[in-house]
Amino acid sequence: MLSNSLIEKDRSHYFHPMVPIRAHEQRGVTVLQSGQGIFLTDVEGNELLDAFAGLWCVNAGYGHESVVEAATEQMRRLPYATGYFHFGSEPAIELAAKLAELSPGDLDHLFFTLGGSDAVDTVIRMVRYFFNARGETSKKHFIALEKGYHGSSSNGAGLTALSVFHDKFDLPMPWQHHIASPNPYRNEATTDAEIIAQGVANLKAKVAELGAENVAAFVMELVQGSGGVIIPPVGYAKAMQDTCRELGILFIVDEVITGFGRTGPMFACEHEGLTPDFMTTAKGLTSGYAPMGAVFVSDRIYQEMADAVPADVPFGHGFTYSGHPVSAAVALAVIKLYEGGLIENSKKVGPYFEAQLKTLAEHPVVGDVRAKGLLAAIEIVTNKETKAKPAKDKNVAGRLAAAGYKNGLIFRAFADDVIGLAPPICITEAEVDLLISRLRTTLDTILDIEG
Ligand SMILES: Cc1ncc(COP(=O)(O)O)c(C=O)c1O
Known part of the structure; x- marks a missing residue:
């Protein structure tokens, strides 16, 4: 009920940045409500691992008193x-x-x-x-x-x-x-x-x-x-x-x-x-x-x-x-x-994150995995040799974002078939494992993109 009324008000009055305007009106807003550490909770009560730190900005993570x-x-x-x-x-x-x-x-x-x-x-x-x-x-x-x-x-x-x-x-x-x-x-x-x-x-x-x-x-x-x-x-x-x-x-x-x-x-x-x-x-x-x-x-x-x-x-x-x-x-x-431990954590967990992310390179739809510290991307291709991109009508970015959300994971799904990752730098190695596992499950949902 609360969510529905917010969606209606948003549709009528909130002019959002970086969305196709009419598509947003049709889809409706996703309302985020609270955050703790690297996790967000939306207005429906879904808990999400925020692998994009808001808009690559919540470096310290949520909820610091x-x-x-x-x-x-x-x-x-x-x-x-x-x-x-x-x-x-x-x-x-x-x-x-x-x-x-x-x-x-x-x-x-x-x-x-x-x-x-x-x-x-x-x-x-x-x-x-x-x-x-x-x-x-x-x-x-x-x-x-x-x-x-x-x-x-x-x-x-x-x-x-x-x-x-x-x-x-x-x-x-x-x-x-x-x-x-x-x-x-x-x-x-x-x-x-x-x-x-x-x-x-x-x-x-x-x-x-x-x-x-x-x-x-x-x-x-x-x-x-x-x-x-x-x-x-x-x-x-x-x-x-x-x-x-x-x-x-x-x-x-x-x-x-x-x-x-x-x-x-x-x-x-x-x-x-x-x-x-x-x-x-x-x-x-x-x-x-x-x-x-x-x-x-x-x-x-x-x-x-x-x-x-x-x-x-x-x-x-x-x-x-x-x-x-x-x-x-x-x-x-x-x-x-940052000076009290988060920079040290970023330096320590960054290489672990990169190593774990690289295990996704074997996935059939992954063309490239690249990372510098806790800033990373996965580029989706339909052919690893030719590096061919999926057809536009496969709507890879839209599908990935939706599947990720369903799997409890938020990341940046770039329109040109690149997944952007920038989790809060307070992330632990165990949380990296959770991120990677949810990402792998998400990638499995687009195995049909070839051809
Ligand atoms: C490299 C870079 N410069 C400038 C900006 C603009 O910053 P803001 O959105 O805070 O105006 C951004 C935002 O993403 C950015 O990534």
């Missing part, structure tokens, strides 16, 4: 304080200092946003400001990777290279460009070295085509999440960073998914010792308990921008909720959990 208490305490004491006009709040200041301490390289300055999309937009604005202030006013073009996702704001969605974010939205804009994704599974290059060389050559060619004096920055995810969890070879990002430095363009890393223990270390930059000029984060920053993003700005860029702002003119960028004290208090409490 310390986070609830930190938020409650802060809300009671001071629910809001602006960061404008020289004001600030204790948790936002402490959080900036903590993140600077944890950050790779000299990413010592923090600008707070509400999530990942406005973090990307903030970087775009800062990059423009930086080059204009330096007098390099022709540097306007941005380059990103095919299959990349950098949010769905008006500017960021054009750096994203997924067609549903472009079609009918008049994107990408003329200053937004893309080069091939370093997808090891579907690539003419067969070795890591070849894929890396290909990436460097593509970036150099694009910059040459546009003119280095016109290119501002190159942006990439360290694992391409929404594009299907595409994992570039180790060394790829470092080679791209080196190429950016050689060409005089800024190197931006988008760690909105990979940050905060998702791939093992606190930041995926640590795998290759990267020192980007800007880094965007969100999601795991608060483990999804409250909205917040953070842009990490390197000291070199910050100092030049700070000197460029006239003494009597404010830096014209900000949001009402930049550095929101409740979100900041939540982030501090969550980071305590």
